[in-house]
Amino acid sequence: MATCDVCGRSENMPYHCRHCGGTFCGxxxxxxSHDCPGLDNWNDPEGVFDSGFDDSVNNRGGGSSGWLSGLLDTGTGGPLGYFRGNMTFVFLGLMFITxxxxxxxxxxAPSYHNALFVISPEHPLYVWTWFTSIFxxxxxxxxxxxxxxxxxxxFGRIVESYIGSRNFTLLFLGSGALAGLxxxxxxxxxxxxxxxxxxxGAALAILGVLTVLNPSLRVYLYFFIPVPIWLLTIGYVVISVSGVIGGPAIGGVANAAHLVGLLVGLAYGQRVKGRKRMPNQLQFGGGRGGGGMGGPGRGRGPF
Structure with missing residues (x-):
């Protein structure tokens, strides 16, 4: 069950606006109908506003430009349209495939393992390892x-729903590479x-973004100890800094990578904070899923 952010009505199958992240009744x-902040960005000369609920409205692009933006276009009809809303699951799949x-x-061929998958001080210019080491x-x-x-x-599904699949892809790969470096x-x-x-590093960047966007979000440490996410983040910062400067630390942990990932996430969270409202509950699927290149997928139900 979920409650409408406007009238408070309980809904078994609520609607989730992908522009503001809110939860609403029919x-x-x-x-x-809910005074969406996205209406302020209505700048379509053809007079079509994509509410995120009507699959017949095509994504016309816009926003950033350039070859990289086109390559990473996850909108309807874009080359990555199948992955729109699903990059969290794509990255999870790549992790297990790797x-x-x-x-x-x-x-x-064990002698090739480190050269293919491990970023190392001995071979910092093995550029492929900047990314293969993430997975x-x-x-x-x-x-x-x-x-x-x-x-x-x-956590990835919530952040992806908030910032969009393209930006989530850049955040994940960028923070992971910077953490390794x-x-x-x-x-x-x-x-x-x-x-x-x-x-x-990428996981903690996601944690950092979510800490800025919703610091009071309650998470369960070891699956049964409820703590606010900001406290969990502070704990990681303390442990990571201690490990980097040579203090007490957990052995075999890349403390510098953790710290860099967190800092990237916190910085990016400040940049995107306030663009739209955060969901008030944790959900499986994180709103709208990805569909084919002809259109977006169907939304998933709440947790």
Whole structure:
């Protein structure tokens, strides 16, 4: 069950506005019915406003321009239209596919594993590892990939719904690469040679964004200890800083990568804060799912 943000009516199948992130009943589902902030951005010379509920309205693009924006266009008819609203799940799938490929390489040509999947101080110019290392995880510890997958699954969908699939893609890949580079940069300064891999930097960037957007969101530490997300973020900052400066830290953890990821997320969260309202509840699917290139997918029900 969910309640309408306007009238408070309980709804079994609420509508979620992708422009402001609010939850509404059938009477207030249209942007003009709930005073949607997105109406302020109505700048369509053809007079068509895409409410996010009518699949017959085509996405005409707009916003940023350039070849990269076109390549990452997840709107209706764009080259990544199938992934609109679903990049969180795409990244989760790539993580497990990469994990399987790691084992294939380890069993067939183990000497190539680090060169393909690990970003390291010894080979910082292996540019492909800036990104493959995001999706690769420790082959000897299944908990490494599972922990990151849990964080990305629950929090990534909320952030993607808020900032859009294209920006979420850039945030995930950019923060993951910067986290890896930050980790090996610190190691190079400290004279270390251990490489890094894992999506922790990207996952903590997502956590940082959500902390800024909704600091009071309650999460369950170890699945049963309720804490506000801001407290969880502060805890990660303290642990990461301690590890970077040589204080007490958890062994085998890329503390610099965690810290860089968090800082990127916090900074980006400040940039996008206030664009629209955050959902007032955690949901499976995060609003609208991706469909084919001919149109958006169907919304998913609330958790």
């Amino acid at each position: 009477e207030h589902r249209l942007p003009e 994990y399987a490929l790691q084992w294939v390489v380890l069993l067939t 690769a995880h420790s082959p000897t510890s299944i908990t490494h990939i599972l922990f990151n997958a849990i964080v990305i699954y629950f 930050g980790q090996i940069g610190i190691q190079m300064l400290q004279g270390g040679s251990t490489g890094a891999l894992g999506a922790s």
